[in-house]
């Protein structure tokens with residue numbers, strides 16, 4: 001019998017041969033890595049030889065739910081996509097809600113891995129514990145909404161579909177993988193990997209149930225923790241406004257970067273036009289991922305030249321197309337959000353790449369001759385919409401920008417790289433280390449750089465509710481956020497907890513509103529374990545080390561990643577909430593490596609790997 005909470009089955013698809021093999025993972029693997037990118041990291045590391053070309057046949061692409069996906073755990077609806085990232089050349093992952101994760105389990109699978117490349121476009125159908133490849137020649141070229149519509153007509157309205165749009169087909173490194181029309185597995189460029197395999201979609205037909213160790217306890221825990229969650233201000237904010245409720249406050253408070261990280265709130269005084277109440281005004285109905293009690297999403301309808309009906313833009317999207325480009329036209333942002341969702345493009349990376357281009361234009365690095373006449377002046381909403389359309393089709397300047405800011409800077413030359421706000425090829429998200437200095441460590445030191453969904457001391461610095469693990473922080477408290485020594489324990493613990501959340505299949509928004517004990521309670525009720533929150537930290541540590549070991553085996557060292565000076569306050573801002581702040585990343589890095597049991601250049605020692613049961617990585621890293 002499979003470990004409770006799991007389906008005990010993963011599909012391994014060889015696209016070159018057109019074969020689907022099903023395998024039951026050993027129970028121990030679920031207990032060591034849970035699922036999501038924990039189990040994903042294990043399979044990528046052990047199945048894939050190093051140095052595969054990210055867009056070549058030897059790269060592997062995995063879709064993995066967790067043991068809490070499709071269960072009553074609060075926000076237990078996530079899946080993770082993993083593969084070698086074509087953006088960074090290292091470990092790649094992307095997290096997604098919607099309904100695909102639960103329904104993949106209800107189709108009988110905890111996950112599916114793809115290797116090889118199909119000769120012609122295909123899609124995979126998962127149903128009743130079986131997998132079958134089908135021709136997707138009539139789907140190739142369709143946008144995400146049309147693809148879902150066509151496949152739902154074939155497999156029924158309850159089927160869930162993960163797919164790529166034209167951006168993924170064209171192997172744009174901005175491409176993501178979508179499900180439930182507007183939910184994106186956005187980061188790491190994994191939509192391009194899916195496109196390189198000529199894999200258009202996966203259809204999950206739900207017929208099964210997840211068997212739990214103690215279903216009654218799980219239900220009772222859900223009720224109790226929902227009550228607890230409702231007592232937090234964060235729940236109120238997410239439930240009423242979604243993440244869009246953060247925008248104006250984040251601009252004013254210094255969390256949201258402005259004008260490609262060089263501006264301040266003074267440059268964008270009209271942020272309220274793209275925030276909370278203004279967004280609520282165009283919302284037609286709310287949206288929640290599968291069985292989510294928060295339901296932070298929604299659908300919008302706007303009028304005017306950019307009239308659109310589509311998904312509600314999230315904070316990251318509003319920040320990157322709004323504050324970063326000084327665009328306060330909400331309809332234009334809704335339009336580009338819809339365009340990105342239909343074409344299957346990560347809004348964070350797309351918007352950040354636009355901000356790069358706008359700064360290049362301001363500095364004369366790009367001219368009208370390069371832009372085909374478009375005036376890339378700050379706040380020019382029509383130019384933003386036009387350029388996103390060009391990127392989606394790899395036309396005009398869009399052909400240069402379609403692989404992100406780092407690749408574009410390389411093609412453009414003339415010092416353009418100074419305008420590219422990215423780390424190791426991944427564009428930065430909309431949270432500023434000058435306000436929460438712990439972010440600088442997450443952005444540089446996690447295996448997937450430039451990701452706000454990887455935690456460190458910054459979660460506490462940003463005021464997220466307590467985890468119940470504060471006694472392990474070694475006396476550090478968030479009031480001391482600008483003291484750089486002494487926060488490494490908090491970094492390790494918060495980061496480990498987030499690795500567990502990403503591996504067990506829960507959404508971070510719900511999970512940060514309840515203590516770490518909730519994750520332990522839900523996992524124990526689902527899997528029949530008796531873990532404490534401290535046990536979960538060990539699992540998180542294991543996942544952190546394995547993801548970094550993947551990078552090191554590829555020859556990538558986080559210690560060598562270059563961080564744009566601007567995000568560290570070099571030069572310092574002359575105004576605004578973080579005026580004069582200069583972030584000391586060196587101290588944070590040095591102490592974090594020591595706390596993790598890594599060498600001064602960020603390599604896990606043999607003892608650390610062995611302590612965490614990662615003996616198989618010792619010879620790769622230490623000969």
Ligand code: SF4
Pocket residue numbers: 075077097098238287288289292293294295296297507508509510
């Ligand atoms: S909180 Fe929002 S993103 Fe998270 S599961 Fe719920 S609806 Fe989805």
